[in-house]
Amino acid sequence: MGTAIFTDAYAVIPAVTQRDIVTSFLPGWDSTRAWILARPLSGFAETFAQYAIELGPEGGSNTPEPEMDAQAILFVAHGTAHLTLGATVHVMTPGSYAYIPPGAQWTLWNREDVPCGIHWVRKRFVQGDGLTLPEPVITHETDVRAVPMPGTDGAWATQRFVDPLDLRHDCHVNLVNFLPGARIPFAETHVMEHGLYVLQGTAEYLLNTDWVSVGPGDFMWLRAFCPQACIATGTEPFRYLLYKDVNRHVPL
Known part of the structure; x- marks a missing residue:
């Protein structure tokens, strides 16, 4: 579709509008650009931000998340990413999913010579009474x-x-x-x-x-x-x- 829509109940951001002129560049990220598709807006949707990020060759970050209480969910669309979580490196291919709890130490890099596309959902974690933090989850859609x-x-x-x-x-x-x-x-x-x-x-x-x-x-x-x-x-x-x-x- 070719028409962007924003109402008081919903928004549609079509693929055709996700072009070079609407990209964002983020502190702490090398050779990376982002299309920020959702962000908390008072009176609209308030719980999350959603990015489509493109890591260029050797692009990525050693300090991806600036907020300590934010959790991350990553889903690889194309290309290959190397996710380091703690001391473990995970090679993520199209269809790979990662849940990263708040406070975790992680890095994300593209070590290939072609771009890598990743969906990144950020949400400030809301603690439930009597509950511990979730553990990290690394999996692939073919295993679900x-x-x-x-x-x-x-x-x-x-x-x-x-x-x-x-x-x-x-x-x-x-x-x-x-x-x-x-x-x-x-x-x-x-x-x-x-x-x-x-x-x-x-x-x-x-x-x-x-x-x-x-x-x-x-x-x-x-x-x-x-x-x-x-x-x-x-x-x-x-x-x-x-x-x-x-x-x-x-x-x-």
Whole structure:
């Protein structure tokens, strides 16, 4: 799609607008540029920031996160990244996922001669009463089972990188998969904020009162309680990376 949309309930940042002239450059990062797709905005979505970052050859950072209470979730889109977490180096390829708890020491570098694209979700961690910090998680999408949504015969399924019953986590980033023609058969509305980055396929997506056509590289940003539904179009699966905040009381 070619039209950016920003309303009081949702925003759509299409792939075509994510060009050189809207990149950001970050302190402490070498040969790296970022498209900042979401940031906390008072009165809109307030819990997270989401970046699409491109590491050039030998690009990266030894000090990636400036805020000690921020957690990180990384998902590799293309290329190869070397993530050092503690004393261990993890080679991350397309489809690799990492959860990095707040306060962890980590670095991220591209040691190859082609660019590496990574989705990076940042969220200030909200401690739950009586709960410890989550542990790091390093995995790959091929190692995560797709769980069918009830009543869909597997046409709509979600890959969850962390256990949804592990209340130590205050947010999730999942992969959501629809076969061609599959749909969310009702307008969902709930307290969770969302960031949805389309990885593959096309769909008609209901955002509040509007049906919007989306495809690869498009980003949807939803505030709490924004109604949403989906119909997968085209001949290939429709897949997106989904952020949501979970498992905490609403601050009063």
